[in-house]
Amino acid sequence: MLTQKSAADEADAQNENITMDDKTTPDLPLSDPGLGTSKEQTTSKKSGWFKLYRIPLVMVFIFVGAVIGLYFQPPGVQAFFGLTGLQPGGGTDTPIAVAVQQVTTQEEVSVVSEGDVVALGRLIPRGDIVTVAPPFGASDARISEICVAVGDKVARGDTLAVLDNLAQLESDVATAQADVQVRDATLQQTKLNTRASLEEARAALQRAEATAAVTQTELDRTTSLLERGVTTRAVFDDAQARATEAIRDVEKSRATLSRYQASEGVLQADIAVAEANLEAARASLARSQLDLSKAYVRAPSDGTVLDIHVRPGEKPGSDGVLNLGNTNEMTVEVEVYQTLIGRVALGDPVTIFADALASDLLGSVSAIGLEIGRQTVTSDDPAANTDARVVDVIVTLDKASSDIASRFTNLEVVARIDAGRIE
Structure with missing residues (x-):
């Protein structure tokens, strides 16, 4: 019994030795039963935790890079957008990285500015352009x-220009001038003839009256002789006929005299007609001279x-x-979106931006329209809303800004109105 027990203990000791040797000998095909922890397993666990820590770090780096790219827009980012044709903020209805100078639609106004009012406009002379x-x-x-x-x-x-109807109109003026001269000469002639006829009529009347007096005396004498039976009835009839004819000659002479003799305050008829013809000719001359202006x-x-x-x-x-315009005084016609017009007041300071301008322009609101109309200043984006409802606001530029803007009539600009800044 003791022999068998000692043999079993010796076998167990040999198995322990074999197990310990397996732990230190990597060439043996025996696996670790899990009684101990190796250095490689500890390193593997640490590497797994490090990979987990790298995920938020990478996300932070990506976020910081995106912010830097949006804010500074380095040449690489700009070149990328240039090659792809993409626009910053083009993928959203509420872009936040669009500069004020690049506002192209009225819908972007409320997004770009919360305190100010930003709108599209155009440079025009005071009173607009005259065609x-x-x-x-x-x-x-x-x-x-x-x-x-x-x-x-x-x-x-x-x-400014001369039309080709000048020669014809000048001929009409010359004809009218000649007609005036003819009518004036006719008037003078009529006056002379009337004066001579008047004198002649007066002389004829006097002669007729004298003849009538003689015939009347002869008729009276013949009547007396007839009553006394000294003369015949035939002689009496002849004297009576001559007296009657003389009276009629007097009436005729008086009528002729009245033709050439004007009443008080009334022109003689022939002279009045001649003067009326002269006035008509002068009116025709005036009309021709007025028509002459149609050639210029x-x-x-x-x-x-x-x-x-x-x-x-x-x-x-x-x-x-x-086209004509008073470029000495330049203004800006700004189209403010209807929902923002309530924030604009007379006198509000305004800053004008445009790529073509070497510097920003300064001015103030001088007039606000009373009617809401359709937008006329639009961007070249085919998808832009061209039916926006806007109110026209006129901005008067200061002298320095007006001098700069005088060379850029109708230039499309962006106006930033500092709403509510005036005291």
């Missing part, structure tokens, strides 16, 4: 000569020639002859 058309009644006249060039300063009434295109006001639409030989169309 100078041919004179009324120019009909089919064509341009004969352009008297100005783009950029010329003109004053009210200056001749004149400046309706002081300003600068902005553009010329026709050349000599062409007939002006709906665009008129040229």
Whole structure:
């Protein structure tokens, strides 16, 4: 029994030795029963936790990089957007990384600015651009000569262009002037003839009255002789006939005299007709001289020639002859979105942005429209809303800004109105 027990103990001791040798000998194909923890297993656990820690670190780095890219927009990011045609903030309806200078739609206004009002507008001269058309009644006249060039300063009434109907209208004026001279000569002739006829009628009346007096005396004497039976009835009838004829000659002479003799305050009839004809000729001359102005295109006001639409030989169309504007005083026509107009007040300071401008322009709100209309200043985005409801706001620029803007009439700009900043 003791022998068997000692043999069993010896076998167990040998198995322990074998197990310990297996732990230290990697070449043996026996596996670790889990009685101990190796160094490799500890290292593997640490590596797994480190991988888990790297995930939030990578997310933080990505977020920081995105913020830096949106804020600074380095050349690499810009080149990427340039190659792909993508726009910053183009994938959302509420972009936050769009500069004020790049606002192109009225819908972006409320997103870009919470305290200010930002809107699209255009630079215009004070009073807007005047399209100078041919004179009324120019009909089919064509341009004969352009008297100005783009950029010329003109004053009210200056001749801008000459039409080809000038020769015909000048001929009409010459004809009217000759007619006036003829009518004036006729009046003078009528006055002389009337004066001579008046004197002649007076003399004829006096002669008729004298003849009538003689015949009446002879009739009275013949009547006396007939009553005494000294003369015959035939002699009496002859004397009576001569007396009656003399009376009729007197009436005729008086009637003739009245024709050439005017009453008090009333012109003699022939002279009145001649003077009326002269006035009619003068009126015709005035009309011809007025029509002569239809051959000239004149400046309706002081300003600068902005553009010329026709050349000599062409007939002006709906665009008129040229555009004129007072660029000495430039303004901005801003179209404020209808939901933001309540924040705008007269006198609010305004800053104007545009890529074409070397510096920002400064001004203030000088007028606010009373009517809500359709948007006219739009971006070149084919998907942009072109039926936005806006109110026109006029911004008057200061002198320095007006001088800069005078070369950029109709330039599309972005206006930022500092709403509520005035005291």
